[in-house]
Amino acid sequence: MSLKRSNTRFGFLRATPDSDENGSNGTASPPASSDNDPPPNKLRKRIREDEAPQESRRRSRESGRGRSRFRAPEAIQSEDLSPWERLQMRFNLTLNKSVIIATQKDGLFVAVRKFSNEPDIEKKLDMLSRIRNENFLRFLESFSFEGSQYAVFEHELAGGEKLPICLSHYATLVTYPTESQLAVILRQILSGLEYLASQGLEHGEVTCKNILISTEGSIKIAGQECCRRLVSNRDSIKDIRGVGYVTMELMSKVAVYTGPMNTRDPILWPLDNDASKFVQSAESAHSIDELRQQPLLTRKTTKADRDDIKADVYMAEFSVFRGHKICK
Numbered sequence: 001m002s003l004k005r006s007n008t009r010f011g012f013l014r015a016t017p018d019s020d021e022n023g024s025n026g027t028a029s030p031p032a033s034s035d036n037d038p039p040p041n042k043l044r045k046r047i048r049e050d051e052a053p054q055e056s057r058r059r060s061r062e063s064g065r066g067r068s069r070f071r072a073p074e075a076i077q078s079e080d081l082s083p084w085e086r087l088q089m090r091f092n093l094t095l096n097k098s099v100i101i102a103t104q105k106d107g108l109f110v111a112v113r114k115f116s117n118e119p120d121i122e123k124k125l126d127m128l129s130r131i132r133n134e135n136f137l138r139f140l141e142s143f144s145f146e147g148s149q150y151a152v153f154e155h156e157l158a159g160g161e162k163l164p165i166c167l168s169h170y171a172t173l174v175t176y177p178t179e180s181q182l183a184v185i186l187r188q189i190l191s192g193l194e195y196l197a198s199q200g201l202e203h204g205e206v207t208c209k210n211i212l213i214s215t216e217g218s219i220k221i222a223g224q225e226c227c228r229r230l231v232s233n234r235d236s237i238k239d240i241r242g243v244g245y246v247t248m249e250l251m252s253k254v255a256v257y258t259g260p261m262n263t264r265d266p267i268l269w270p271l272d273n274d275a276s277k278f279v280q281s282a283e284s285a286h287s288i289d290e291l292r293q294q295p296l297l298t299r300k301t302t303k304a305d306r307d308d309i310k311a312d313v314y315m316a317e318f319s320v321f322r323g324h325k326i327c328k
Helices: 040-063 121-130 179-198 237-252 274-282 288-292 303-319
Strands: 088-094 098-103 109-115 139-145 148-154 211-213 219-221 324-326
Touching: 088 109, 121 139, 121 148, 179 219, 179 237, 179 274, 179 288, 179 303, 237 274, 237 288, 274 288
Parallel strands: none
Antiparallel strands: 088 098, 088 324, 098 109, 109 148, 139 148, 211 219
């Protein structure tokens, strides 16, 4: 009985079950051939030609594994993966900037900000990667998509804690903060600015709009992509003045960031109370340590003061208007 070799669809030889590895049944007679079978030398050439493109494709895939359009402090994502396949867009929300609130694969909420034709975008992304402090909004990664650059920030923290509002929203509540509540908030702001100064940097835009407050009363300073190097070894005078204006807005519910610092309502905030004295000191202080020594910040605060802030944030979530739009 003669055996016949044929090509599989992958270009490899196939023999009948009773043939050996050389395609023979044990006799010296050559296998029968048909008019449709190619000569052996042409068959070997075809096998090599079929295998070469497969090897080329495999090497191409391996060489592309390390490339990424993502700038991520913790993890690098695949270049071939669309960011919106792992980030589910939910809605647009106006906080310090307009952001897209999205959910990650693990279910946590993040805030995605789009940078549209902004100058020095690479320098800004480098600054976001550089600043790592608990009192600054945490930068997670950046990516480019369809010609635009995006930065991803934390929005939901551990244990379900979220960052739903800015201090500018907090300031519009009907109720006024107590001096102890002001102390809890201002200590965290100064801690963040002290860290920044230790890195030889200043923020330059310390405002209520650029400061987020969480559902647990945690402060997160945002807008750090625009930080710049200090011109001297001293603390930033502009940031110190900014803290004074932030305090004024929280006390008076009016955003004023130029001109003399005052409490605007001496009946509600007498000039001899600790909050008013703090505002006055911020107008002339030359260091963060000077502000830390003010009676407003040296006072003892309790868990109840933080609970009051949490209650105010909760109330602001449903009573204060924030621009929003559902993502389609």
